[in-house]
Amino acid sequence: MRTRRTMTMLAAMLGMPLAALAGVAETSATAGSNGRGSGTAAATANYDGDGIALTRTDAHSGRLNVARGLSVGLDADGLSISNSYALAGRFGPAVGGTFNLHIGTDGKTSFSGGRVNASGDAERSVAVGGAIGESRGRSVTVAQASGATGGRGRVQAETRAEESRSVRAERGRGFVRAAGAIRAVVAGRR
Numbered sequence: 001m002r003t004r005r006t007m008t009m010l011a012a013m014l015g016m017p018l019a020a021l022a023g024v025a026e027t028s029a030t031a032g033s034n035g036r037g038s039g040t041a042a043a044t045a046n047y048d049g050d051g052i053a054l055t056r057t058d059a060h061s062g063r064l065n066v067a068r069g070l071s072v073g074l075d076a077d078g079l080s081i082s083n084s085y086a087l088a089g090r091f092g093p094a095v096g097g098t099f100n101l102h103i104g105t106d107g108k109t110s111f112s113g114g115r116v117n118a119s120g121d122a123e124r125s126v127a128v129g130g131a132i133g134e135s136r137g138r139s140v141t142v143a144q145a146s147g148a149t150g151g152r153g154r155v156q157a158e159t160r161a162e163e164s165r166s167v168r169a170e171r172g173r174g175f176v177r178a179a180g181a182i183r184a185v186v187a188g189r190r
Helices: none
Strands: 005-014 024-033 040-048 052-060 064-075 078-089 094-104 109-119 124-135 138-149 154-164 168-170 173-178 181-186
Touching: 024 094, 024 138, 040 078, 040 124, 078 124, 094 124, 094 138, 109 124, 109 138, 138 154
Parallel strands: 024 078, 040 064
Antiparallel strands: 005 138, 024 040, 024 064, 024 124, 040 052, 052 064, 064 078, 078 094, 094 109, 109 154, 124 138, 168 173, 173 181
16 A cells, blocks of 8 residues: 655635636646656746736656746736746655735735645655736735655645735824734824
């Protein structure tokens, strides 16, 4: 009987249903190796929005299996950037990471990221991905990281998602909301 270890981490802050995404950049990457011959590598990149966009993917398999996805979009909601990579060689660990950033036109920022490391066995694979953006004033922030190994292996994965509110001025007062705390700033004094 063969044992397989798998771990998946997902961080998400969804302000809307995924079916109606707009102004969202997303990428994914996966790479794997069995310790013999060439392995696998695949990447995706997509931007769903009404602005301008750049998407790129690159995947190579052989002694070193490498996959990269990049998506950058700019529209009326702001700038969205998603980048994911995965590496798996014949020897050593398989690693992957994702970085996603959105800067809204109202100053609101969102971030998500994740990383994964699969090691300790000849068979190992990793998969990462993320999506970020804004639609109708609501944030979409997702990061995913997972890995798999043979019976003697170990997978470590972590993800993170954050959102910061915008700074807005009202009649000479500024209100800053950060990590759940509100601080009022009046005429440069705290």
